[in-house]
Amino acid sequence: MTDASAPPPVRPAPAITEDNLFFWEAARGGRLVAQRCASCGLLRHPPRTACPACQSLDIEIAELSGDGEVYSYALLWHPRSPRFGYPVIAVLVDLAEGVRVVSNLVGIAPGEVRIGLPVTVEFEPCEGDLAVPVFRPRGEAA
Amino acid sequence: MSGLGGRAAIVGAGATEFSTEAGRSETRLATEAILGALADAGLPVADVDGLVSYTIDPVEETELARGLGIPEIRWSSRVPYGGGGSQGVLLHAAAAVASGAADVVVAYRAVKARSGRRFGAARAGIGPSSSHSGTTAGQWCAPYGVLTPASWFALNASRYMHRFGVTNEDFGRAVVQLRAYAATNPAARCYGRPITLADHQASRWIAEPAIRLFDCCQETDGSVAFVITSTERAGATRAPVTIAAAGGAALLGQEIATDHYSADLSVMAGSAALARRLFDRGDIKRSDVDVALIYDAFSPILFMQLEGLGFCGPGEARDFVADGNLSPSGALPCNTNGGLIGEGYIHGLNLTLEAVRQLRGGAANQLKDVRTALVSASRTGVLLTRLTR
Numbered sequence: 001m002t003d004a005s006a007p008p009p010v011r012p013a014p015a016i017t018e019d020n021l022f023f024w025e026a027a028r029g030g031r032l033v034a035q036r037c038a039s040c041g042l043l044r045h046p047p048r049t050a051c052p053a054c055q056s057l058d059i060e061i062a063e064l065s066g067d068g069e070v071y072s073y074a075l076l077w078h079p080r081s082p083r084f085g086y087p088v089i090a091v092l093v094d095l096a097e098g099v100r101v102v103s104n105l106v107g108i109a110p111g112e113v114r115i116g117l118p119v120t121v122e123f124e125p126c127e128g129d130l131a132v133p134v135f136r137p138r139g140e141a142a
Numbered sequence: 143m144s145g146l147g148g149r150a151a152i153v154g155a156g157a158t159e160f161s162t163e164a165g166r167s168e169t170r171l172a173t174e175a176i177l178g179a180l181a182d183a184g185l186p187v188a189d190v191d192g193l194v195s196y197t198i199d200p201v202e203e204t205e206l207a208r209g210l211g212i213p214e215i216r217w218s219s220r221v222p223y224g225g226g227g228s229q230g231v232l233l234h235a236a237a238a239v240a241s242g243a244a245d246v247v248v249a250y251r252a253v254k255a256r257s258g259r260r261f262g263a264a265r266a267g268i269g270p271s272s273s274h275s276g277t278t279a280g281q282w283c284a285p286y287g288v289l290t291p292a293s294w295f296a297l298n299a300s301r302y303m304h305r306f307g308v309t310n311e312d313f314g315r316a317v318v319q320l321r322a323y324a325a326t327n328p329a330a331r332c333y334g335r336p337i338t339l340a341d342h343q344a345s346r347w348i349a350e351p352a353i354r355l356f357d358c359c360q361e362t363d364g365s366v367a368f369v370i371t372s373t374e375r376a377g378a379t380r381a382p383v384t385i386a387a388a389g390g391a392a393l394l395g396q397e398i399a400t401d402h403y404s405a406d407l408s409v410m411a412g413s414a415a416l417a418r419r420l421f422d423r424g425d426i427k428r429s430d431v432d433v434a435l436i437y438d439a440f441s442p443i444l445f446m447q448l449e450g451l452g453f454c455g456p457g458e459a460r461d462f463v464a465d466g467n468l469s470p471s472g473a474l475p476c477n478t479n480g481g482l483i484g485e486g487y488i489h490g491l492n493l494t495l496e497a498v499r500q501l502r503g504g505a506a507n508q509l510k511d512v513r514t515a516l517v518s519a520s521r522t523g524v525l526l527t528r529l530t531r
Binding site for chain 2: 078081
């Protein structure tokens with residue numbers, strides 16, 4: 001476990017590319033977004049260069065509600081990076097709109113994490129004046 | 143039989159020692175393994191005209207060829223997906239030989255996965271591509287501290303366990319068998335070190351609730367290489383092994399160890415597709431497989447492949463393993479070298495080496511009358527048989 005008296009580690013910045021810039025710019029502004037095909041409407045994440053269903057190159061950016069549920073999780077104990085507190089609560093969140101994201105769960109004890117838990121998004125600052133979407137329990141689970 | 147089936151054969155196999163510190167470069171290790179494989183085949187370096195490896199490989203083909211003195215390379219390729227592509231080297235080599243693009247192809251892999259760049263290290267700042275690894279998914283994991291293959295795969299395994307009520311102790315029963323095989327294999331990193339289920343359950347959590355320390359492969363330094371040529375030419379060599387079938391299956395949505403975006407992560411759809419390539423087109427049935435070598439970077443991957451490949455149904459690997467089917471007397475003796483968990487992690491290619499040894503005779507844990515071997519790296523795989531002359 002991390003030393004309670006030590007300052008919390010600063011989360012490393014995501015790798016920014018021409019293809020993912022829109023996602024991280026939105027996150028910095030406190031918005032969770034995903035690509036949507038401007039032709040057939042298919043929502044997709046992670047970002048892709050074209051629509052895997054209709055091959056359209058036209059992309060819209062869709063705002064997501066930020067609500068979802070835990071599809072899977074793991075408590076990461078080892079190995080440890082000084083950039084994170086342990087255990088890292090790693091989750092796959094299935095968002096209400098039908099896309100899945102890798103993230104962390106906050107505001108919950110590691111032993112309370114379970115598959116199916118309703119969660120909602122919030123944003124944590126990270127290196128490089130950016131922010132990353134994370135999730136906390138929602139509704140009666142909060 | 144598919145178009146490639148039976149048209150190419152492994153005629154030479156070579157390997158270095160498997161250690162925690164090789165004390166020499168990956169290129170040097172690959173060179174040693176390749177020279178060993180050529181000596182085993184009884185073929186001169188000058189006959190080699192093809193080179194095949196797979197991604198996350200630091201060895202430059204050009205440097206390797208210069209060191210070996212290969213006069214002319216007519217065919218070279220690298221299979222994507224890292225270790226998942228490990229058995230694809232035989233698909234590529236067989237394709238080259240069957241098409242006439244090359245006559246003698248060397249397939250190889252060298253790693254310093256223990257003393258050099260450890261796969262299991264927690265490196266922050268993973269970018270969109272890691273050494274042409276076949277995936278861009280790491281960038282979506284790194285900001286969340288999901289930094290290692292074990293952590294990536296635990297997210298799949300956890301869902302599998304949830305759906306089928308599988309526990310980490312269930313995985314432990316397979317690990318105990320793998321460590322029993324390794325304990326009597328002098329080449330294995332875990333030689334002489336069998337474990338009990340209690341030992342397994344006492345090992346520390348890596349990624350709870352799926353993966354403990356003893357569920358992980360042994361990061362290892364070493365190299366394995368093979369020489370592949372046509373079955374016609376193979377007939378004149380010492381101990382040829384036929385590539386009866388070779389296949390690859392990468393489905394939309396799959397990454398490498400990460401496959402976080404497919405709808406149902408409790409099944410390995412890629413392994414099911416691979417099994418169709420290997421079994422549905424040929425005259426080799428699952429029941430013909432005398433020994434299976436299944437990529438076990440982490441023990442849950444072994445369970446999910448047993449199901450994906452069709453050796454048991456979804457959720458049935460737990461009972462299949464508990465019933466002793468992976469043992470020498472079981473229905474599917476599996477990873478008889480100790481697997482990647484017990485023998486070491488030469489990025490999957492040491493599983494192919496064990497298959498060749500079992501078919502030729504003289505493996506450390508030699509089974510009786512092995513005629514057909516399966517090697518599965520989840521999305522690439524081969525069926526190997528003794529060459530009948």
